[in-house]
Amino acid sequence: MLDSYCLDFFYIFLGIFILVYLAIFEYCTYVTNKPTYSRQAQTMGSYGYGECDGPHSWKEKFPNACGENQSPVNLQSSCAIVVHVETLLNPLEFSRDYRSPPSELILVNDGHTINLYPEYKGCSIPKICGGPLDGVYELHCLNLRWGPNDEEGTEHMINNKRFALELQVTFLRAGHRNKFIAADAGDAIMVAYIYQTTPIANPYLNIILEQLGPASESFKRYEIETIPVSLLAPCFSRGYFSYVGSLTHPPCIEGVRWIVHPEPLSISCCQMKKLRKTHMLYCDLKNNTRPVQELNSREVIFYD
Template structure:
């Protein structure tokens, strides 16, 4: 018996079903990547319905109360490659924010609260529809008009995607913006390029790529740090946040240029910040150049200090030459002794009738 070696050719209907399946899967996959927003059914209050991690106990952003932080003296932050200008820097509107990526240039950061070396991944921004809102973290209930997030992943984990599987996978340097009367020249080309990426998923390239140092604040010593999460889905709690105290100054017109961008649905991307999350049991640290020393009142006083104190007290008890002793001093003890002796003699005379 011969085996049937004929090959069935795919019918037109089977081809249609295959193509339809691919299209549907692609749409579902894309929808899954873009199924969050900042308003309505896709807004932050609904993120937890599809991303359980968005309901975690250590979420970001938070309001930092400067009176409740713990002051510390952390090791210096070590920033490598922050002053170099990349060969190529791209600016992309991804429908949720505008992000900056660098080609063949990978600045790193270590030190401070970090254990290990973290490598640059990208930076992006969060803003509001006016100058009174926009930042994600708040300081003493103060909201800034915009916030910069510079994202790094731990080099031990090779890339950002893999780093998100680890509790210490990412660190984010956060910088706040305040309004200035004058334009910030370091952001001049940046703001011009925003006009080329108004539509979602558009990319533009810098003619003169700025260094990372050009885009951030000068004071990198004073900062708050705490453990938190990504501020967009999946809200993974894998971030060491470092929020710098000194703001970056931009003019109203420069920040207004961000509000002209469009989201995935072609609507103006006027705001893209997540509301404040509970601090919970976390402690926020504040790095300062003030000397911070914990005083332990249970520590014993060194023996040499005790001896010195004894000598000082002994010196105080010595009579000063030419000065009469105080009635309560040593002469009072001698007077008391003579009184006791006289009373003993009187008692003896009373019993024996003799002074002998």
């Protein structure tokens, strides 16, 4: 009888052990597979774009948002310092890898915006250098900004005008180990592209939009068709604005060099409607832009 009780106890203990082991294994698998780039979403829930938690309230929770060098800004040609590219020793340059498709292209809905993370396994990471940059920077990710309609979608204004969509590409200083750019925004370069609505759909944006909609889940990782980043964010060497600002979302850390390409790219009205239906944090997010900030004493340079 005693042996029977011991055997029953052993099986009960074994069952509990297996359940605990499976729970730990599942958690470790989640942590391992969870993209490190989603760590920047740790402030989720502490800010938003609504009436109660929108940009007007960020200064109360994030001291950096009170700074004098905040982004975005209104970029005006009449107020910019013009630099002719021919006078530069090293004009702005995108590396050849920028035109090659990554080995993987990961889409992550972080609850506030849509992020794209190109993975270059076994090959060189695309880089940018020259122009206003003080070194070499490596491609990190892309994200989208849009508004409630096709005339209020960009964060930056170009000569007092907004457009439908702003695509922001993040580059980190080469060798920068901390991929959580909010920890050291001074090592980040933001290259912004403006999209305006046209009758014809942009086929490259469809690759992104096919994964979106009410059924898409926040914080979930989706692998999508790989295309060269240059098809979404083309290379250029002149015709752009540059200034020093901040992250346009909390914690709004300053020290970010912005490069804004003002020549609009195309996106259709139907594509914008689909983007605005994307389910974000707690609701359908029809706006994820911050209003323009005061330029104060900063210089804006236009590289002609």
